[in-house]
Amino acid sequence: MSNKDNSSSFPIHTLDLKFLGIEGAIACYLIPHEEGAVLVECGPGSTVPVLQAHLRSAGFAAREISDVLLTHIHLDHAGASGWLAQHGARIHVHPIGAPHLIEPERLLSSAERIYGDQMELLWGEFFPVPESSLVIHQDREFIEINNLVFQAIETPGHASHHFAYLFNSACFTGDIGGVRMAGTKHVRLPMPPPEFHLESWKQSIEVLRNENISCILPTHFGMFTDPEWHFAALMDGLNDVEIWMEEFMPKKLPPNEFRAEFLRWESERARKDHINNQISDVYHAANPPEISILGIQRYWQKHRHTG
Ligand SMILES: [Zn+2]
Structure with a gap:
């Protein structure tokens, strides 16, 4: 099922990709135009069948997806981009992300270091994106697709190659807007x-705060x-x-005490915000704490460690 929103002049459909069978964890967004439709994000390879079903019920064949705007190339956002490119979509991406879609070996091996034997279950198949299908943008560039702009x-901070996309007064925030579940x-x-x-x-949050944004779509x-x-x-946060x-x-x-302290911190914040189990x-399916624990350690070593 897709939720249709008409708060901007163009409808934005939220497609729930039901990642690992869980509702409300990973979305992609469908915006129809005069000759097909645009996707913002496309989810992982593992949810392509769910994506196909959504497209069908919205009245689109995969080949009618003209463009996919990726906020960044992490597999939960961009894993199906090669599959969509095979069906003729142009894939829009940040310059630093682009080479890793063309030759995904490094992207996949770094994901494998984190996810190990869960790779296939979580992310499914990743097809490389041919260079000819890529459209690379610079900061602040406008992207015109038929009647859509x-x-x-x-917006770095979560990943160095991250874009948020403004669309009228809506903003697709990818992961720089954090993770927030419906309701x-x-x-x-x-x-x-x-x-x-x-x-x-x-800094990225300040950049977005200076824009005229009426709704955000992480x-x-x-x-x-x-x-x-x-x-x-x-x-x-x-x-x-x-x-x-x-x-x-x-x-x-x-490590085990560090992990326990982080989980304690996270669940204390959740408790204050009345989040039930x-x-x-x-939240954990969309944003495993184990990954953030690794990211925090890496950040500290690289940028804050003073010897
Ligand atoms: Zn990410």
Whole structure:
């Protein structure tokens, strides 16, 4: 099922890719135009059958997807891009992400280091994107697709190659807008290795706050019409994790204790925001704490370790 929203002059359909059978974890967004439709994000290879079913019920064949706008190339956002390119879609991406779609060996081996034997289950098959299918953009570039106009906004912090896309007064925030499940007032931070960078993330939020945005659409998950509250909560989260890191990183805890402290911090924040266990599971599917633990350690070593 897709939710249709008409708050901008063009309808945006939220497609739930039912990642691992879980509702509300990974979205992609479908926007019809005069000669087909655009997708913002396309989800992993493992959810291609669900994506196909959504396209069918919206009245589109895969070959009618003219363009896919990727916020970044992590597999939960971009895994199906090669498959869509095979059906004729142009794939829009940041210049730093582009080479890894053409030759995905490094992307896949770095994911494999994190996910090990879960790779196939989580992400399915990844097809390379031919160079001729790629459209590479620079910061602030406008992207015109038939009667639709998007603008790419460089927003590093979660990944160095991350764009948010403005579309009228809507903003597709990828992962730089954090992770927030439908119906909640609770924003979590996906902080993966190797590029989680606290300071650039804060700057990216300021960049977005200066835009005229009436609703945000994070990939995890759906549309929210309170961008001011959302960006403030996101900034709080970043300030909070910084305080946490400054307290816990110098302690050099053994891995299991470090993990337990991080989980304690995360669940305490969730408790304050009235998040129950069931919703917590969706947060974990979209944003596993194990990944953020690795990302925090990498960030600290690279940028804050003073010897
Ligand atoms: Zn990501």
